Amino acid sequence: MDFLSECGGVTMQSDLDLRFVRMQKTTGLHLAMEAENTLQQLTEFADTPQAMTYFYELFRNFYKNGHQLPAGKKVIGTMCLQVPDELILAAGAVPVRMCSGAYAYEQVGAEFLPAKSCPVVKATTGMLHINQPVWGEDVSAIVIPTTCDQKKKGGEMLKEMGYPVYILEMPASKDSDAARFYWQESVKKFALDLGETTGTRITSAALQAVIGEKTECCRLFRKLNDLRKGKTPLIFGKDIFLVTSAYFIDEMGNWQQAVRQLIAELEEREQNDLAVTNRQAPRLLLTGSPPLFPNLKVPILVEQTGGIIVADEVCSSNRLLYDAVSYDEVNLDDMVSALADRYLKPCTCPCLTPNLDRNRKIVELVNSHKVEGVIYQAFSGCLPYEMEQKSISQTMNEAGVPMLYLETDYGNEDLGQLSTRVEAFIESIKARRRKK
Amino acid sequence: MNSFKKAINNAHLSRFRFYFQIASFVLLIYGGYLAINIGDQLPTFACIFSEHRGGSCYLLGLQHQMGTPWSSYFSGRGIGILVGLLTFIGLFLVFNKAWCGFVCPLGTVQDWLTILRNKFKIRYGGYSEPVFQRLSKIKYILLALLILIPMAIGNSFFGLATLNHDFGVPFCQICPGRTLLPIFSGDFSQLAIDLSSKTKMVFTALGLLITGIFLAGSFIKKRFFCLFCPMSAFHYIFAKAALLRLNKDGAKCTRCGNCYRACDVGIRAIADDLEHKNIVKDDCMMCLKCVEMCPEQGCLQVKFLGVPVFEATEDGFFKRMRGRDDAK
Ligand code: SF4
Ligand code: SF4
Ligand code: SF4
């Protein structure tokens, strides 16, 4: 009896192993195909700036030989933009933003997560699950800020998978002194703990240097943002999302170099008044759940349909790189608390309450970028974004700007339906214009 | 014109301010050597007790004049009081609270203490918002007292006995300007307790204590004393009418908090107030550090007679950030 049950156990175990290995293989294949597919679509547009090639190649190579973590230094995974990557770099490690936009990974996560959970969480948890045998040893920590509930619970699962999970405690609102000090203390503790994990204590000189580099990234991002204000459309939003997604995986210096080139090219085009698309293309703003490579489904669709995304309010782009750290004194105390403030005060994540700064920010972007319509993308399962749609939609209504609400996910099943709605929306903006 | 404006908006105003403060300090503390005197109604703590001063603080005159019996308000003395007050108001209205950020020697001394602390790599202190709000009221009480006590010398309130003359210029007796500023011209005599009467003894002993608190406080907390300064309270009565203004366009503000972080006094409203256009709060010293640190185009604006003279720009912000990194 004993023998039999043991035997049974063994077969079951190796069955599982076999299944896992098979899944690993197919996921890898699907992922590569998915990445290639997105890149294909991105490059099909005419008149793409030359400097975008760097970013296309970056992603092409990233997924070509299997999804790998950077080698050489300690890797710290981050699960949200709320994790100050400056501290990780100053502690001599490499930050890797883990939020995944891959359908292939989402399928893996769907195996063990509730059907209603959000695709970002499914994909990210799925990714870490399927890569666990390879990555388990290489990741020094996975940092999860206590922003959304699904990430928190996902973190508990990751811990069970054997990952060293680090919870970065964050308040649920940002206006009170108590919230601010609580967060500053969290970040301070994180800075100290990082030093222990990597074995390199963060010094004020190292942190100052990293903040300087990051500030340059912000400056460049803002330059891009400014170039999108002009009447002549110079660059598609889908390309901007690729550029900011590249910030997740690229080394800062290389990223800056490539963005500088892109800016130079766009400035030249601006001077020659060279539009990247039809000048009459409706000017749109994208907000809501983040477009994460390879899931650029909605931006690509919108721009294939004849619109152009000239501004965005999402955590994989504007919220990631718009604000720079402003410290007053060169010492760890002031710099770390300034860093903490940078991640809390301007934050417009719907996990915060109240979050009216988000409404105000979108209105301001609508004005500065002469936006004619707002696309609100919500991943089904992401309740905060789904619920906040009401408030944003009302604000847009008051501002007299039409808004299209799209509930979607990483799959392609809804493409037909989405495309009809996007088309109708863009047509309605054109019709509005004629009436004016 | 446009490139000129740009150059100004890109400027490191704080560096300029640092040198301007030194120049003002020299003028107000040592101007007497060159027979310079810019007046005795200055809206700033240039102390009458510094022998070689180039101008002096209105609070002394004010306290003196408040000791006048009410009956003589309508005589020539009344006109004297009025002229003094109008001179003070006139001077104040031109530069508004920038007198505090750019001119006041006592303010400058506090900023120097901050630089010193920084050299020692000691961390600064601050207040939580509720404590700040509570402390911020003290200066109004001091202002009321420095007017009411002298009044009670020359007049009887509600039939009470009048105070004796040892209560004259009560604020000067406890003011750190009196004890500290003369030191810069080699005069240490104010660092003493006046034993000539009980009242004076108490006042001057209190003065020494406050001087100690001033030094320790401003070493740890930036512009520690300014939060309690009755001059600042007096300023605020007229600030709304000043020619130099600090304006905020709430629609452009992201509430990033950069300005609040930069503010040495610790004025929260500069970041969180989205309603008021005129954003000069009672504790503001118009150092304009907040404008330097604001990255939103035209969100904070300094205007003189309605003409913008310095404003927040994205370019300026990043230029200054770069300068900060290069300066290490
Ligand atoms: S003691 Fe203070 S209040 Fe009096 S004149 Fe001097 S600085 Fe002004
Ligand atoms: S508030 Fe500060 S700067 Fe202004 S007069 Fe008083 S001490 Fe001087
Ligand atoms: S720095 Fe400017 S944008 Fe930021 S909170 Fe202050 S005023 Fe608003």
Ligand code: SF4
């Ligand atoms: S609000 Fe601005 S100008 Fe006023 S004291 Fe603070 S930083 Fe200086």
